[in-house]
Amino acid sequence: MKKWLRKFSTVTMATLLATGSLATSVFVSAQEDEEFETGTLTEFPLTEETVHMSLMAPGTGMAEWADMPTLQVYEEMTNISWEYITPPMSDFGTRMNLAFASGDLPDIIYGAGSGTLTRGMEVDYGRQGILIPLEGYLAEYAPNFTALTEENPDILRSITAPDGHIYSLPFLSGGPTGIWPTGPLWYNGAWLDALGVEEVPTTVDDFYDLLVRMRDEDPNGNGQADEIPFTDVALEYSRPYILTAFGMKAFGIEEVDGVVRYAPVTDNYRAYLEFMAKLYSEGLLDQETFIQANEQKKAKGQNNQIGLFQDWFSFFTLGGTEDEAVNNPMFHPLTSEWAPEPISPASPQLQTGVFAITNQAENPELAVQWVDYFYSPDGAAFLNQGPEGAMWIWSENEAGEPVKVFNTENVDITNTEEYRGQITPDYGIPVPKGTFNVAGVHVDPNETDASAFSDFIRDETEAKMQPYAEVPFPVTYLTTDEQDIIVTMQTDLNTFIVEQEARFITGVQEINDDTWAQYVNTINSMGIDDYVMVHQQAYDRWVQAGE
Incomplete structure (x- = not known):
């Protein structure tokens, strides 16, 4: 051959x-x-x-x-x-x-x-x-x-x-x-410039203060109070980055020091809900977060109305070019009393x-x-x-x-x-391959692979994700018996926590000791102990396989 x-x-x-x-x-x-x-x-x-x-x-x-x-x-x-x-x-x-x-x-x-x-x-x-x-x-x-x-x-x-x-x-x-669990959060760099902000926040308190300034100080310069400091679509993509500020890595099962837990029943998660409810009640979180589509979010971005948002790259939401996007810094993981050290969620x-x-x-x-x-x-x-x-x-x-x-x-x-x-079939679907550092295709043969934008992406990731990156839970397989235990439970749990998150954050249901106890008891009644046990067994097998 x-x-x-x-x-x-x-x-x-x-x-x-x-x-x-x-x-x-x-x-x-x-x-x-x-x-x-x-x-x-x-x-x-x-x-x-x-x-x-x-x-x-x-x-x-x-x-x-x-x-x-x-x-x-x-x-x-x-x-x-x-x-x-x-x-x-x-x-x-x-x-x-x-x-x-x-x-x-x-x-x-x-x-x-x-x-x-x-x-x-x-x-x-x-x-x-x-x-x-x-x-x-x-x-x-x-x-x-x-x-x-x-x-x-x-x-x-x-x-x-x-x-x-x-x-x-x-x-x-x-x-x-590759380490991104989803597209990052990005700040509107023009707004930061208008507010004289030279470094993005690294604590929950400083993050809150910046959102207040975005709301109150007219950073888009149009003389109208139309600024939306923080937006997303049902928090589906922003959530992982905010959860880490309260000591969690996942909206569900996660591993902490070898022990598996269900994050949405922890006190950490209650603190997250209370913080997000505060943002929502004060107009710092988009009032349409739980009812808008991605197209509406992007329209607000291109109308220069949003200060913090999620997307693969910032110009996908704000518009403009790659050269302009280097002025839109990546979100830095936040610390708080719940997370004294920064954590960034990571893809496996x-x-x-x-x-x-x-x-x-x-x-x-x-x-x-x-x-x-x-x-x-x-x-x-x-x-x-x-x-x-x-x-x-x-x-x-x-x-x-x-x-x-x-x-x-x-x-x-x-x-x-x-x-x-x-x-090629390598378009829009996951294909079997490795990802390597290979030359791109150029318009001009005198171009190089390096560009201001690719350098910016690399540098922001190396500064704000890689040092703090933790995979919430490894890729694991379950036995047939384990699948039988959790298959229905998983759908019911996901539906319940997503609905309750929106209710708590928007104020439809107040967060207090009684409502929190009722919420946790409902999850317990759905068999959460068995759910966690199954994932602990899967995690232990994964660890043993590497020994």
Whole structure:
């Protein structure tokens, strides 16, 4: 078999792996053999004779998968051809469940993610023999993925079911944004400038004082009292960052010094509710927080009416450009009597359920080899950016170094993401791959990966998240018996605490000793002790797996 080795110079590979991209990976293995230096340990073709396989995945509607250049080229590279079954994302869960129920399954379930192919489903279908164990194939057929697990052992224990088997391979997220549990909170930098604020708050008291100033001192300068200091949509995205100010990491199950607890029944959570109710009653929290949609929030942002908000990047809400967004600082975690040390919630940087092989596959070893390429720097870049000639072509900068630039014959550079969704499945769904620090695609060959905005994102994250980051609870699997205990309970608990949060914060229900006791008693009556016990058992298994 021949190796697929791109003819990169040392300078080119240094460029491909240089810092500056938002896709830096914490999982990159520092091996120094020739194959790793070229970006992959995969040998192509994977088979001398063409093999046909089938794959079910959620379609984004951008293009038929069979027409995507990335997959067309990869078929040529691998000698594996595919039947792609790609129902719309809105129908995918239903179609996948029907396939499992009927037994009319494809060889591969791809891009489902843990929200659709849940870890409970993996355990159940694995026990029935419908999903096959993958661990026996990894050492021989997945050298790139194996290298990542050797660098970070948490990967393996986070994807291993209680029966000791691995039923799906993950999406691994990295880079400066990989640690984000969701898009951060951002301050309106123009308002901070107007108020003469040079450093963002680091305590709950200073945070409250700043919101008061935003409300009262006309920072948008229009002479009207129309400022909204703090807004969100039902607190769904801001909540994790405010909870930490009161010593919690999650709106539910969390681990504290090896002990699992349910945060919404703690005194810490009551303190959070009382603080947020104070903000709401004083007009510091948007009065439409629990009734508005994201579009309404963004409209307020673009009307220069909000001072603190959540989004992936600040210009998504406020409008403007990346260059202007560097003036909008990231929220800093807050301390209080409940949290004397700052805490920032962190993502486990791993999602399960993105690549599973069913018992219909006649060549599971080839399927594992096929996906393993995407856990290498070369493969991840190929999956994300497509092959040469589709979205990008090679050019040279003024120094004579090769640089990827947009293929402007195909790509409208004002809307590159829409085109990317037509050339690769790595768009809008979680895909099996590692995330590495690889070169981006440029408009001008004399650009570099580094930019003021990417530097800003990296620096803000390193200053305000990374030093304080804690994963609330690791990625764990439950046994079938444990799932039976909590499956209904979990839905009922989530519904109840979300509804009660809104009632307490908006003042529909006063927070006092009697109402708090009633609230806690209701949660206790729903079986919270068993709920916590199950997660403690899962956490203990996870810890033991790493010993």
